[in-house]
Amino acid sequence: MHDDDLGDCTTKRLLDLKNEPIQLLSPIEGYGNHPLVSLEEAVKPIEHLVPELERWVYFAKHNSSQQLSSDSLTHDEQAAIHLYTMEWNECSYTVLNRTLRPKDRRQLKPWFLYLKLILTVLFKLPSVFDVLYRGIKLDLSQEYVEGQICTWYAFSSCTESLKVLESEQSLGKTGTRTLFNIQCENGEIIQKYSHYETEAEILLLPPTQFQVKSKLNPAPGLHIIHLKEVK
Known part of the structure; x- marks a missing residue:
């Protein structure tokens, strides 16, 4: 497998923010009653939804260790995360998050x-209590009101490093942008199972769920929104 077939996965996931619903959605119910199966079995019902x-x-399984990991993840469990981090046209994370x-x-x-x-798998991984960052090349400041509670319903990719967001393929340094500064309590560290292990x-x-703590407009086009995770 070649990296140029995949693109910059983490960067694209960090920018996947613009379609979060404003209205309150019902919980996801029913998946917990299903058995834990192999990755091949788990994706059979969605093969018609996700091209290729x-x-x-196959690539995700091939690139994941067959040995039990230090986090006690099986081969299939490691490959499930690896698959999530891979990028292609209409890839699994894109379709899943759009459906969530x-x-x-x-x-x-x-x-x-x-x-x-x-x-x-993700519940097995170590959690991080830290300040995380996420951004998008849009002005979302009007959608986040200080003091209000907001919810992100999809899987949300974040980074501990602002440098990851500095490239033009990501948030960049000019133009209209929104940077989220997130006080996180339950972020799951997926780095060593990702296709891109060097990206944290x-x-x-x-x-x-988050509470909007504050907003700042420190430079033309740049909006910073401070979120605190709440339970």
Whole structure:
């Protein structure tokens, strides 16, 4: 597998912010009743939704260790995260996150086996209590009101390093931008199972709620929003 087939996965996931719903959505119910199965079995119900999925599952399994990891993850569990971090046209994380955001939760049913697998994995991983960053090349400041509670319903990729966001492929240094400064309590560290092990990606699980603590407009076009995770 070549990196140029995949693109800059982490950068694209860090920017996946603009379609979070404003209205309150119902919880995801039902996936927990499903059995824990292999990655190949978990993706069968969604093969018609994600192009070339079988091919990328093969790559994810091939690039994941068959030995039990230091976090007690099996081969399939490691590969489930690896698959999530891979990028191709209409890739798994893009379609999954797009399905997590609509009001009609019935659309998630084909994803239940994969959700059971990847959420089981993520609950095993060490959590981080830290300040994280995420951004987008849009002005979202009007959608976040100080003191209010907001919810991100998709898997949310964040970073501990502002440098990751400095490239023009990411947030960049000029133009209209919104930078989220996030006080996180339950971020899951997926770095060593990611396709890009050198990029310190931290994943927030769906749904994650925040209180909007403050907003700042320190430079033309740059909006900084301070969020604090709440339970």
